[in-house]
Amino acid sequence: MSEFLHMGGYAFFVWSSFGLTAVVLLLNVFFARSALRRARLHALRRIKALEAERAPKT
Amino acid sequence: MYLWIHKLGSARYFYAFARVVAPWLALLCALLMAVGLYQGLWLAPADYQQGESYRIMYVHVPAAWMSMFVYVVMALASAVSLIWHIKLADWVAQVSAPIGASFTLLALATGCLWGKPMWGAWWVWDARLTSELILLFLYLGYMALSDAFDNPSTGAKAAAILALVGVVNIPIIHFSVEWWHTLHQGASVTKLGKPSMPASMLVPLLIMALAFKAYYGTLLMWGVQAKVLEHEYRSKWVRELLMGGKR
Numbered sequence: 321m322s323e324f325l326h327m328g329g330y331a332f333f334v335w336s337s338f339g340l341t342a343v344v345l346l347l348n349v350f351f352a353r354s355a356l357r358r359a360r361l362h363a364l365r366r367i368k369a370l371e372a373e374r375a376p377k378t
Numbered sequence: 379m380y381l382w383i384h385k386l387g388s389a390r391y392f393y394a395f396a397r398v399v400a401p402w403l404a405l406l407c408a409l410l411m412a413v414g415l416y417q418g419l420w421l422a423p424a425d426y427q428q429g430e431s432y433r434i435m436y437v438h439v440p441a442a443w444m445s446m447f448v449y450v451v452m453a454l455a456s457a458v459s460l461i462w463h464i465k466l467a468d469w470v471a472q473v474s475a476p477i478g479a480s481f482t483l484l485a486l487a488t489g490c491l492w493g494k495p496m497w498g499a500w501w502v503w504d505a506r507l508t509s510e511l512i513l514l515f516l517y518l519g520y521m522a523l524s525d526a527f528d529n530p531s532t533g534a535k536a537a538a539i540l541a542l543v544g545v546v547n548i549p550i551i552h553f554s555v556e557w558w559h560t561l562h563q564g565a566s567v568t569k570l571g572k573p574s575m576p577a578s579m580l581v582p583l584l585i586m587a588l589a590f591k592a593y594y595g596t597l598l599m600w601g602v603q604a605k606v607l608e609h610e611y612r613s614k615w616v617r618e619l620l621m622g623g624k625r
Contacts, residue, residue: 333431333491333492333495337488338415344480348477355600356607370612
């Protein structure tokens, strides 16, 4: 196991590559999910505003 | 009028499609990534020249491939949006740009981390590295340009033109290792004939490449859903979809 982590002396380069990739990929996922949640909330708020505008007239 | 209905219909159709497909793509991505990492980091043998450091390839190469693939998708979507004025195509391009930029950044950064132990330098102004850096600037330029106008559709049009002009860089990146004498090693998978890599090294690379594709697909599906909600909230089906649960 420690030999595996050692990566033949290239541990720093190998693990920082994989670590950096993981961080960037996970950040993208986080941003995409929060953008989707935000879009859903905004759309809902706008729809409600539109309905409220329409309601008093009828 | 027909065009309007058509547009609305396709956004609605695509939204439903994206909603169904996204979780499956995410699952596929997670599975492929788990298998690819296990095989690439654990099962695959060390390289006879580069030792264990070559394992950086399992993130570097898929990221680099995706940086070009996403750009081509973005350019095609831009062409579709310029020619047929399909909003969905614009959204695909706009959602793709930051994802592609992050793949490009990863390809460059992991390339530095591979270059340092192998070449003794983090960075060299070699044709492959330079053209990949230009790709990053194209992505950033696209993103900046599409936000630079008060009228979003003017921005989208300007950015789409930039994306199309920039596509010339893609073959330059791909063939840079053949056209110029570069420090960057030549292609070892896509060259004609047999790839110069044993199956035990190649299979995990291809699995990782598929995992990155599924990853992009997942993010694209989520991103386009967000764009549809952002722009189509006036339509009846979005209202029914979002308010449906509460009535």
